[in-house]
Amino acid sequence: MNLNYRVLLYLFRNKWKSILTIILFLVLNILLLSADIVGRSLENTINTFIQKAQPKILIHYELLENIGDAKIWSDEKRQHREIYYEFIDKLNLLKKNNSVKNVSYSVYKYCFSDNLSTNDKHDLDMEELVLYGVDEPLFYDVVNYGINIVEGRNISSEEIKSTKNVCIVSDKLRLYGKELNIGDMIPIDICCFITENGYPSYSSDSIVDKNTFYLEVVGVFHGNLGMFDYDAAKSQYDNNIYCPRKIVEKYQSVNEEQIEGNVQITIAGEANNLYYPGIRDISVELADYQSTGTVRLYINELFGEYNRSIYNLDSQGDPKHNYYYCIAEEELYQKTALTIHMLENATANIGKVTFCVYMVMALIEMIILLKIRQKEIGIYISLGNRKQDIIKQFIMEVGTINVISGVVAIMLVSSLINPMNKYLLNRIISVETTTYTTDDEGNNISKNALVDLNKIVQSERIDLDKTNIISIIFTDLVITVMAGTLCVQHIVREKPRRIMLDGD
Amino acid sequence: MVIDMKVLEVKDLQYYYQDGRKKRVILDNVNAEFETGKFYAILGESGSGKTTFLSLISSLDTPQSGEILFKGQSIKEIGYEKYRRNHISIVFQNYNLIQYMTAVENVLVAMGITDNKIEGNKKEVAYKLLEDVGIDKETADRRVNRLSGGEQQRTAIARALSTDPEIIMADEPTGNLDHETSGEIIELLMRLAHERDKCVIVVTHDLSIAEKSDVILQLDTEKKAFTVKHNMTGYEW
Numbered sequence: 001m002n003l004n005y006r007v008l009l010y011l012f013r014n015k016w017k018s019i020l021t022i023i024l025f026l027v028l029n030i031l032l033l034s035a036d037i038v039g040r041s042l043e044n045t046i047n048t049f050i051q052k053a054q055p056k057i058l059i060h061y062e063l064l065e066n067i068g069d070a071k072i073w074s075d076e077k078r079q080h081r082e083i084y085y086e087f088i089d090k091l092n093l094l095k096k097n098n099s100v101k102n103v104s105y106s107v108y109k110y111c112f113s114d115n116l117s118t119n120d121k122h123d124l125d126m127e128e129l130v131l132y133g134v135d136e137p138l139f140y141d142v143v144n145y146g147i148n149i150v151e152g153r154n155i156s157s158e159e160i161k162s163t164k165n166v167c168i169v170s171d172k173l174r175l176y177g178k179e180l181n182i183g184d185m186i187p188i189d190i191c192c193f194i195t196e197n198g199y200p201s202y203s204s205d206s207i208v209d210k211n212t213f214y215l216e217v218v219g220v221f222h223g224n225l226g227m228f229d230y231d232a233a234k235s236q237y238d239n240n241i242y243c244p245r246k247i248v249e250k251y252q253s254v255n256e257e258q259i260e261g262n263v264q265i266t267i268a269g270e271a272n273n274l275y276y277p278g279i280r281d282i283s284v285e286l287a288d289y290q291s292t293g294t295v296r297l298y299i300n301e302l303f304g305e306y307n308r309s310i311y312n313l314d315s316q317g318d319p320k321h322n323y324y325y326c327i328a329e330e331e332l333y334q335k336t337a338l339t340i341h342m343l344e345n346a347t348a349n350i351g352k353v354t355f356c357v358y359m360v361m362a363l364i365e366m367i368i369l370l371k372i373r374q375k376e377i378g379i380y381i382s383l384g385n386r387k388q389d390i391i392k393q394f395i396m397e398v399g400t401i402n403v404i405s406g407v408v409a410i411m412l413v414s415s416l417i418n419p420m421n422k423y424l425l426n427r428i429i430s431v432e433t434t435t436y437t438t439d440d441e442g443n444n445i446s447k448n449a450l451v452d453l454n455k456i457v458q459s460e461r462i463d464l465d466k467t468n469i470i471s472i473i474f475t476d477l478v479i480t481v482m483a484g485t486l487c488v489q490h491i492v493r494e495k496p497r498r499i500m501l502d503g504d
Numbered sequence: 505m506v507i508d509m510k511v512l513e514v515k516d517l518q519y520y521y522q523d524g525r526k527k528r529v530i531l532d533n534v535n536a537e538f539e540t541g542k543f544y545a546i547l548g549e550s551g552s553g554k555t556t557f558l559s560l561i562s563s564l565d566t567p568q569s570g571e572i573l574f575k576g577q578s579i580k581e582i583g584y585e586k587y588r589r590n591h592i593s594i595v596f597q598n599y600n601l602i603q604y605m606t607a608v609e610n611v612l613v614a615m616g617i618t619d620n621k622i623e624g625n626k627k628e629v630a631y632k633l634l635e636d637v638g639i640d641k642e643t644a645d646r647r648v649n650r651l652s653g654g655e656q657q658r659t660a661i662a663r664a665l666s667t668d669p670e671i672i673m674a675d676e677p678t679g680n681l682d683h684e685t686s687g688e689i690i691e692l693l694m695r696l697a698h699e700r701d702k703c704v705i706v707v708t709h710d711l712s713i714a715e716k717s718d719v720i721l722q723l724d725t726e727k728k729a730f731t732v733k734h735n736m737t738g739y740e741w
Contacts, residue, residue, distance in 0.1 A: 001609065001616035001626075013604040013647075379600050382564060383667075384589025385617045497564040500600070 003389060007396045022405045024365060025480070028358045029409035032472050034420075035354045184217045359479050366483040370394065370491060377491055378500035387492045391485055398484040399477060406473040510575075511670050511703050512538040512561060517570035519556055530556050534570070536721055540670060543697040544705045545714040548723030554707045555675055557723065561705070562594050562673050563587050575670075590619050593664030595693075597676035599656040601648040607634060607659040608644040611666045618667035633662040637692060654685035661692055671703045672696060678710065690716060 001009075011018045370377070380390050491499060517534040520527050530553040538544060548554040559565040561572055563584040572579045579587045588594075593614075601610045611630040615622055622629055634644045637658040648656055657677060664672050674693060678686030690706075690713055697704040697718070706713060714720050 001612040006613070006616075009605065009609065375600075376602055379602060380613075380617070381585075382562075382588065382594055382596075382600065383614050383617050383663075384585050384587070386585055386589075389617075495565050497559045500564070 003393050003396065006393055007400065010397060011400060018401065021365070021369065021401050022408070024361070025402055025405035025476075026409050026412075028354075028361055029406050029473070029476060030413060031354045032358055032476070033409055033413045033469070182217055355475075358476070359483075362476075362480045363483040363486075366398065366480070366487045370484070370487045374491055374499060374502055377488070378496060378502075381492065381496040381499060390492060391488045394484050394488050395481050398480050402477050402480045403473075406476060410469055410473070509540050510537055511540050512536075513571075513573040513576075514561060515571045515573070517557075517560060517567050517572070519553070519560060519565075519567045531560070531567070538671070538703050538705060540703045541697060541701045542703060542718040543694050543716070544703070544719045544721060545717035546705065546707045546721045546723065547709065547711075547714050550709065552723040554709075554723050558594075558673055558675050558705070558707045562592055564594075586619075589617055590667070591669055592671040592673060593667055593669045595657070595660045595664050595672065595674040595677050597679040599648075599653075599660045599680075601656055601659060601663070603649045604647065606645050606647050607639055607651065607655070607662075610648060610659055611663045614663045614666045620668050622666070622668070630662070630666060633665050634659065637662045637665075638688070653681050654688070657681060657685075657689055658692070661689070661696075665696065665700075669702070671705065674704070674706045676707055676709070678708070678713065686710075686713075 377390060381387075494502070514534060514536040517531055518529070519531040520529040522528075534557065546554045546557060556565070560567050563572075563579055566584075574582060574587060574591055582591075601607075602613065605613065608627065608630045611633060612626060615626050615630065631641055631644055635641070639655060639658050639662065643651065643655060644659075648659060651659065657680075660677075661672075672693070677693065678689050681689060693704050693706060694716060696702045706717070708714065
């Protein structure tokens with residue numbers, strides 16, 4: 001009868017003892033894994049929250065009752081379709097560089113139809129985007145537009161037909177440490193959610209859609225976008241964003257068929273603070289543009305200001321311009337970060353304590369188990385069994401129990417981790433925001449609300465970290481095996497006669 | 505014809521332990537010789553040290569001084585574990601079987617431990633050994649905690665035989681058994697000595713067992729040494 005068979009025989013013949021031992025180790029393993037999960041859950045929360053809570057560039061698309069030039073705002077329930085874009089990489093980059101002030105991004109798209117005229121200064125003539133070598137002018141010089149394309153590539157007719165999303169980026173972005181090359185893919189998250197009230201906030205009533213689309217960098221332009229004199233003059237008189245009327249007019253007549261078949265271009269770059277924080281020629285076109293109407297663009301300034309300004313694109317449109325205050329990302333982050341970091345430290349400490357408890361419990365459990373089986377050890381010794389074989393047998397038993405309890409613990413925790421994460425989010429962390437708005441009469445109203453973190457981070461799913469699992473289970477095994485070995489060594493060190501007498 | 509061969513020799517064995525400041529001598533310069541093919545009874549009163557002596561010659565304990573030679577070689581040189589594994593087997597008063605195993609599994613454990621070669625299928629050999637000691641196959645497949653005392657002791661004897669040792673040592677093997685079963689067990693042990701040429705050493709306080717033995721070693725409580733009597737024609741004190 002070999003050692004393996006002896007191990008299995010013990011485990012099966014002493015089913016209840018084995019199950020009890022497995023349960024004891026299972027509890028300890030679950031505690032260890034849970035401590036790790038809570039820590040990671042909080043870490044995940046804060047990282048996701050930072051991403052989600054960063055200032056966004058919102059494109060507020062309102063469905064109006066009427067089309068055409070008449071703008072009638074319904075006083076009743078408004079449904080706002082808010083779509084925000086995040087330049088994830090860029091925003092994170094800028095965040096790191098706190099010395100950069102008043103920098104924001106402008107996001108806008110051009111939608112081209114087949115009959116674009118090269119005289120239209122705000123349009124980019126697709127045919128002008130030709131491929132040249134690095135030292136040659138790569139694009140048609142559109143300096144008048146303030147867009148000086150310094151490198152780029154052709155957009156093929158196939159790409160046009162497939163409505164591929166491309167973008168041209170400012171070379172200033174390269175200053176922020178990210179090399180933007182032709183062909184790079186910039187991800188943009190689009191999240192559509194509908195609010196019942198008129199003022200968007202971080203917590204929306206419902207999210208109806210979320211997806212990511214990618215813009216391929218097809219060109220790099222130098223500097224910022226310029227403006228026409230007319231536009232600049234207009235901007236002095238009101239705070240509305242300059243809106244290229246022509247574009248809006250054009251869009252009002254654009255139907256979906258015209259939208260299809262066009263390459264949509266988004267231009268992103270550093271804001272020219274001289275005029276507006278990042279907004280230049282605006283045309284906002286979305287893939288799901290459904291009807292004509294006024295498109296309002298919300299711009300968040302990333303640093304220094306808490307303003308979110310709404311810019312009406314249609315100068316004939318909404319007479320009101322509302323200003324929103326909202327708690328900036330830093331403040332929101334600061335409110336939660338402290339709590340989250342404290343909790344992270346606490347969970348790290350819980351993890352350490354659990355680990356120590358595990359070690360002690362494993363040792364105690366080993367001592368008890370082996371004391372019960374001291375007589376059996378004495379019998380093996382009287383039969384002439386080698387001490388290392390006896391130690392091996394008990395290590396194999398303990399190892400088997402540990403592996404079984406570890407696997408069950410992982411399965412249990414995996415199934416509970418996300419419900420637990422969700423539960424923890426709103427039990428442990430809560431954030432209150434204050435929004436200041438103005439009503440239709442222009443009165444300032446402040447509103448407090450509890451941020452439902454689950455709505456912000458709800459899409460994030462946590463999985464058990466494989467490295468952590470392996471290291472925890474491996475450490476368990478090492479501790480239990482060491483404890484078992486020490487205990488068996490302690491027993492077999494005695495004279496066989498003493499072992500057998502004590503076992504009786 | 506059985507040729508008796510000296511298999512175990514004990515020279516000037518001394519064993520004591522410290523009881524506070526006092527040194528309690530259990531064995532003092534004990535000498536003895538054992539041969540194969542003989543049934544030895546170690547007789548003595550309670551507390552005379554006979555179990556201690558058995559512990560020493562079975563290497564379950566070590567003497568303070570003296571030598572124990574197996575076939576002329578010190579058991580310390582052979583290695584205590586190896587000596588127990590390959591050359592001796594011990595039968596205990598309380599059987600010392602592994603309770604959650606069956607009778608045949610207990611025998612197989614010993615077979616798995618010994619380095620001695622076992623011819624044939626081990627399980628079949630185990631069943632055969634058990635049958636030889638009066639345990640049928642059905643009983644052999646039962647867990648030992650379901651067996652009677654006599655059956656357990658027979659299982660212990662079968663286990664002792666399974667490793668084919670030269671010496672079988674038994675410490676009060678009939679201590680927990682009734683008179684009839686005790687007789688059967690002793691008969692079994694005697695057959696092992698005479699028919700299988702084993703050296704069987706039995707520690708007992710039972711005179712009836714001593715009567716049946718070939719050699720009686722009586723442990724003198726005062727002298728802490730043996731008085732040897734050969735029981736050729738009958739028992740003599």
